[in-house]
Amino acid sequence: MAEGRRSRAVMDLRDRVLSGEFPAGARLYEVQIAETLGISRTPVREALGQLEREGLLERVPSGGFAVRTFTFDDVADAIELRGVLEGTAARLAAERGAEPARLHRIEQVLDGLDRATAEESYDFGAYEALNAEFHALLAGLSGSEILRVEIERAARLPFASPSAFLRGQQGVPAFHRSLIGAQAQHRAIVEAIDLREGTRAEGVAREHARLARRNLEYVMFEDRSLIDRVPGLSMVVG
Amino acid sequence: MAEGRRSRAVMDLRDRVLSGEFPAGARLYEVQIAETLGISRTPVREALGQLEREGLLERVPSGGFAVRTFTFDDVADAIELRGVLEGTAARLAAERGAEPARLHRIEQVLDGLDRATAEESYDFGAYEALNAEFHALLAGLSGSEILRVEIERAARLPFASPSAFLRGQQGVPAFHRSLIGAQAQHRAIVEAIDLREGTRAEGVAREHARLARRNLEYVMFEDRSLIDRVPGLSMVVG
DNA sequence: CAGACCATAAATGTATACATGAAGCTGTCA
DNA sequence: TGACAGCTTCATGTATACATTTATGGTCTG
Numbered sequence: 001m002a003e004g005r006r007s008r009a010v011m012d013l014r015d016r017v018l019s020g021e022f023p024a025g026a027r028l029y030e031v032q033i034a035e036t037l038g039i040s041r042t043p044v045r046e047a048l049g050q051l052e053r054e055g056l057l058e059r060v061p062s063g064g065f066a067v068r069t070f071t072f073d074d075v076a077d078a079i080e081l082r083g084v085l086e087g088t089a090a091r092l093a094a095e096r097g098a099e100p101a102r103l104h105r106i107e108q109v110l111d112g113l114d115r116a117t118a119e120e121s122y123d124f125g126a127y128e129a130l131n132a133e134f135h136a137l138l139a140g141l142s143g144s145e146i147l148r149v150e151i152e153r154a155a156r157l158p159f160a161s162p163s164a165f166l167r168g169q170q171g172v173p174a175f176h177r178s179l180i181g182a183q184a185q186h187r188a189i190v191e192a193i194d195l196r197e198g199t200r201a202e203g204v205a206r207e208h209a210r211l212a213r214r215n216l217e218y219v220m221f222e223d224r225s226l227i228d229r230v231p232g233l234s235m236v237v238g
Numbered sequence: 239m240a241e242g243r244r245s246r247a248v249m250d251l252r253d254r255v256l257s258g259e260f261p262a263g264a265r266l267y268e269v270q271i272a273e274t275l276g277i278s279r280t281p282v283r284e285a286l287g288q289l290e291r292e293g294l295l296e297r298v299p300s301g302g303f304a305v306r307t308f309t310f311d312d313v314a315d316a317i318e319l320r321g322v323l324e325g326t327a328a329r330l331a332a333e334r335g336a337e338p339a340r341l342h343r344i345e346q347v348l349d350g351l352d353r354a355t356a357e358e359s360y361d362f363g364a365y366e367a368l369n370a371e372f373h374a375l376l377a378g379l380s381g382s383e384i385l386r387v388e389i390e391r392a393a394r395l396p397f398a399s400p401s402a403f404l405r406g407q408q409g410v411p412a413f414h415r416s417l418i419g420a421q422a423q424h425r426a427i428v429e430a431i432d433l434r435e436g437t438r439a440e441g442v443a444r445e446h447a448r449l450a451r452r453n454l455e456y457v458m459f460e461d462r463s464l465i466d467r468v469p470g471l472s473m474v475v476g
Numbered sequence: 477c478a479g480a481c482c483a484t485a486a487a488t489g490t491a492t493a494c495a496t497g498a499a500g501c502t503g504t505c506a
Numbered sequence: 507t508g509a510c511a512g513c514t515t516c517a518t519g520t521a522t523a524c525a526t527t528t529a530t531g532g533t534c535t536g
Contacts, residue, residue, distance in 0.1 A: 004519070029487070040521045041488090046287070053291045062528060063488050077384040084326045088319070146315040154388075242489070267517070278491045279518090300498060301518050 005039045009047035012037060017056050017067055018158055020234030024069040027060065054156050056235075070159075070236045072220060076213055078160035083209025085151045086135070090201035092142035094193045099143065106137040106190055113186060117179050127179065128166050134186055135162040138205070141193065158232030165215035168229040182211055243277045247285035250275060255294050255305055256396055258472030262307040265298065293395050294473075308397075308474045310458060314451055316398035321447025323389045324373070328439035330380035332431045337381065344375045344428055351424060355417050365417065366404050372424055373400040376443070379431065396470030403453035406467040420449055 013033065016022060034044045048065045051057045057065045070078075109130055116127040139151040155161040169175045185208040192201035219226045219233070227233045251271065254260060272282045286303045289295045295303045308316075347368055354365040377389040393399040407413045423446040430439035457464045457471070465471045 006519080031487075042520055042522090045284075045488090046519095049284070049287050073382070074384050077382045080330075081326070081385060081388060084322060088322050092318075144311070144315045146312050147319060150319060150392075244489080265517095269517070280490055280492090283518090284489090 005037075005043040006046045006050075009033075009037055009039065009043050010050050013047055013051055014054070014056065017051065018231040018234075020228070022067045024067055024235045024237055027064060027066045028057065030064070056157075056232075068235060072216075072236060072238055075159050075216060075236055078154070078157050079209055079212045079216065082151070082154045082160050082162075082212075083206040085147070085154050086138060086209060087202040087205040089139050089142050089144075089147055089151060090189050090193060090205040091198040092144060092147065093138075094196050094198035094201045096142055097196070098141045098193055102137065102141055103190070103194065106134065106141065109134045109137060110183075110186055110190060113183050117176070117183055122176065124166075124170055128163055131166065131182075132163050138189065159216070159230060159236070160212075162209075162212070164230055164232075165212055165219065168219055168226040169215055170229075178211065182208065185211075243275075243281040244284045244288075247271075247275055247277065247281050248288050251285055251289055252292070252294065255289065256469040256472075258466070260305045262305055262473045262475055265302060265304045266295065268302070294470075306473060310454075310474065310476055313397050313454060313474055316392070316395050317447055317450045317454065320389070320392045320398050320400075320450075321444040323385070323392050324376060324447060325440040325443040327377050327380050327382075327385055327389060328427050328431055328443040329436040330382060330385065331376075332434050332436035332439045334380055335434070336379045336431055340375065340379055341428070341432065344372065344379065347372045347375060348421075348425055348428060351421050355414070355421055360414065362404075362408055366401055369404065369420075370401050376427065397454070397468060397474070398450075400447075400450070402470075403450055403457065403468055406457055406464040407453055416449065420446065423449075 013028075022028060028048060030041045030044050030048070034041045037044065048057060052059060052065060056068060058068045060066050112130045113127065113134065115121060116123045116130055135155070140148045142148075158164060169178075185204055188204045189201055189208065192198075192204060219230060220236075251266075260266060266286060268279045268282050268286070272279045275282065286295060290297060290303060294306060296306045298304050350368045351365065351372065353359060354361045354368055373393070378386045380386075396402060407416075423442055426442045427439055427446065430436075430442060457468060458474075
């Protein structure tokens with residue numbers, strides 16, 4: 001039994017909250033959850049605290065936990081925040097210099113992304129995985145563990161993560177074209193870091209996050225049927 | 239019945255960790271703490287989890303919690319991070335426009351800071367309180383709750399907070415002069431926001447945080463006797 | 477009929493008992 | 507003497523029992 005009941009409760013509850021099984025603002029009852037999972041209240045309580053830390057739940061003043069609710073503006077700000085943090089990672093990597101090994105790895109990922117987006121061999125699944133890896137590598141490129149963890153934190157709000165809207169947009173016509181643009185930004189960020197152009201790296205990384213905001217607007221205002229495909233958007237009211 | 243045993247345990251443990259009573263890296267034993275506080279392990283456990291969220295403790299892989307350790311670079315990066323976030327708050331306030339009531343309040347605080355730093359009526363205690371209020375107001379000036387909370391989080395690492403090094407430097411000769419410079423930056427930030435000069439506001443706010451970095455360097459490398467006066471510096475190794 | 481108060485039920489907060497697993501020690505054997 | 511096995515100890519993980527608080531619903535009163 002590798003992981004303990006606590007971790008399993010965390011994973012289970014996280015999935016259920018993100019899937020929308022618990023509506024936004026709904027209170028979570030320890031006893032009910034404990035019975036469902038067949039464990040005692042103690043690890044459930046710990047799991048609820050963990051999910052609060054992740055930003056998915058909030059403490060109710062009178063006691064207990066409830067599913068957190070977000071407005072459209074909250075989501076937009078969370079995306080902006082990620083852009084600012086990734087921009088800082090890019091700038092610091094440029095200013096301080098990134099380790100060659102790390103730069104080499106992220107350039108390999110760039111090549112992989114090129115192949116995944118090429119017309120003749122378009123592979124959405126590969127793109128999704130490589131995109132996540134690119135952003136993870138970028139977060140650590142400056143060597144600052146403090147910053148890396150903070151970016152990870154900011155991207156843990158599911159709708160703020162770099163991969164949040166990929167799945168939702170998979171079928172949209174203009175989507176493949178937007179991937180080409182995104183990939184151009186990826187390359188520009190790494191090139192700027194390589195050339196020690198900190199301001200450029202920061203600016204492009206910020207702008208890159210704006211793609212997510214545009215996708216958010218599309219999903220929320222143009223084609224709401226896609227909402228269910230973006231994890232965590234069930235927590236957005238309005 | 240004020241706050242429940244959990245909150246009291248949090249406050250007590252936070253103080254003791256920051257005071258250096260538990261050395262960096264030291265493990266915290268639930269039973270021992272519970273006995274000291276005269277409560278059971280359950281609220282102690284919750285308190286430890288809370289302090290992990292605040293970044294003061296970390297989970298030990300084999301189980302339990304230990305006092306987190308930071309390097310000098312970690313502290314410098316945490317300060318840089320706060321500067322980036324406060325810079326973003328200033329920029330967004332400028333770009334989006336700040337509520338007049340909020341702007342008015344922060345300008346009143348600016349006037350108070352002027353009085354507190356004036357030669358004839360220098361009042362360190364007042365400066366400390368007003369400085370904290372200035373930074374709290376700045377964090378909320380853009381109206382983004384997401385950002386405000388994130389700044390609060392970043393400033394919860396005690397050595398990264400805007401007031402961290404004030405007390406430590408209280409007796410240093412050049413200190414009063416540096417306060418004058420800091421106050422000039424405060425005014426420049428608010429002026430830039432008022433004039434909707436987002437880039438300027440962001441830049442000055444970032445530079446403002448660099449004062450903390452300079453103070454950190456002074457305390458760590460010039461006069462280490464001051465270390466004990468800055469809360470949380472006991473967690474820094476080296 | 478509105479409002480306040482009490483009773484009751486249910487959920488969380490806290491304490492304690494039990495289970496599990498990790499770390500250290502001791503004794504023995506190579 | 508060194509190393510390893512097994513045991514012992516102790517700390518945490520988990521379960522359960524108890525206490526306290528909160529929400530609710532119904533009734534009584536003005």
